[in-house]
Amino acid sequence: MTATPATAPVKVLLVDDEGLVRSGFRMLLDTEDGITVVGEATNGLEAVDEAIRCRPDVVLMDIRMPKVDGIAATARIASTRGLEGVRILVLTTYDTDENVFDALEAGASGFLLKDAGPSELLHAVRVVAAGEALLAPSVTRRLISQVTARRAADRDADARLAVLTERERQVLGLVGRGLSNAEIGAELHLSPATARTHVSHAMAKLGARDRAQLVVIAYETGLVLPGT
Template sequence: MIDIVVADDQQLVRTGFRLILEAQPDLRVVGEAGTGVEAVTVSRRLRPDVVLMDIRMPELDGIQATRQLLAAADPDLPHVLMLTTFDLDRYVYGSLKAGASGFLLKDTPRDQLIDAVRAAAAGQRLIAPALTRRLIERFLVLPPPDGGHAPSLRTLTDRELEVLRLIARGLSNTEIAASIFVAEATVKTHVNRILAKLGLRTRVHAVVLAYETGLVRPGDPEAPAPPRRAASSPEDATFA
């Protein structure tokens, strides 16, 4: 069973999400919150698997609430899906920087919302690589070039750095495998090691770090990508 907290300042919205989610046998709404402060308090008390977090809320906005919630030294932190009516890039980027696992518009179709909650609970990313790259290139204030040798990256092997660059350029595991001529399972192993070494929760956060450290920079040549195929697994699917 996947436990969910719904945080939104509108009761009608919270009720609508509850009805949609609790119609599924594996989803359960265990709590609601009408402000950012309540979202943090309720989530810490109930310890859900997923928090649906509205961005525009009183007292504390959803991005700040997410930052507070995920700052705790707790191995069982929830996965946060940000919700908004506004398709603004700055909200998406702010959400990712705060540690959110994904970003959804409130008019997301019912089935995509359900899929997104399940995917988030499983630790999967919920934003297409191309969108992630576009947002970061547009809004990230880059530090001075350091040749990709920031202290946080020095624990990575040359191969892991190569994989991280390709992740930041928007390639899926399947495409990375084809680009560097290894099995997809090997790429997954590299990705897991990269996240573990850098202390990151998702590959989205790895993309942010790659740009922040100068490992990848806007304007760099695009990574060569093999022809795309239809998404065959949740990892390759786009929910936002």
């Protein structure tokens, strides 16, 4: 009988200018099966260097840091060759942080409040590592508000969506509503694998780095409306 190969642990890079915060995260993550901390950084500049050095799966990124902040660091990591597979989970103390939209546009895959419980943080790391988008509910409300305000200035929505097939538009709308591949498949009577393929095609055609950016595009173009 052939043994099932062990799954590689999720590699995490911690980025925060407060040593106590990093220590707390490390203590939590390193004691969890399937997750390992591979590096730490105290500012955005160090974060980019560490990401290149240790090639993490997930970066836990603080926003407000000296030298280079978390948004700039996120943009640099997202645009660095060889780091395309790195997912960034942005942490903030404020559920009304004005930088939510900017962080997602820069390439963040998720947003979580620092006061989230241990189980929420562990879940967030695993969700983001798996390529899904993750937004705290209060942050989602803030995001929708900001995107709705900006959408009025986006007069090229139809042109942006013209590259998609009708099925891909449907899938994009469901991604924008927060559905997983399995849920999208059930909604459209597709297999999860087929749903995943449509999501991948939409990402490629729209130049989206991950599902979080697809969510932003769905709201920007009016494909998903607040409250739907």
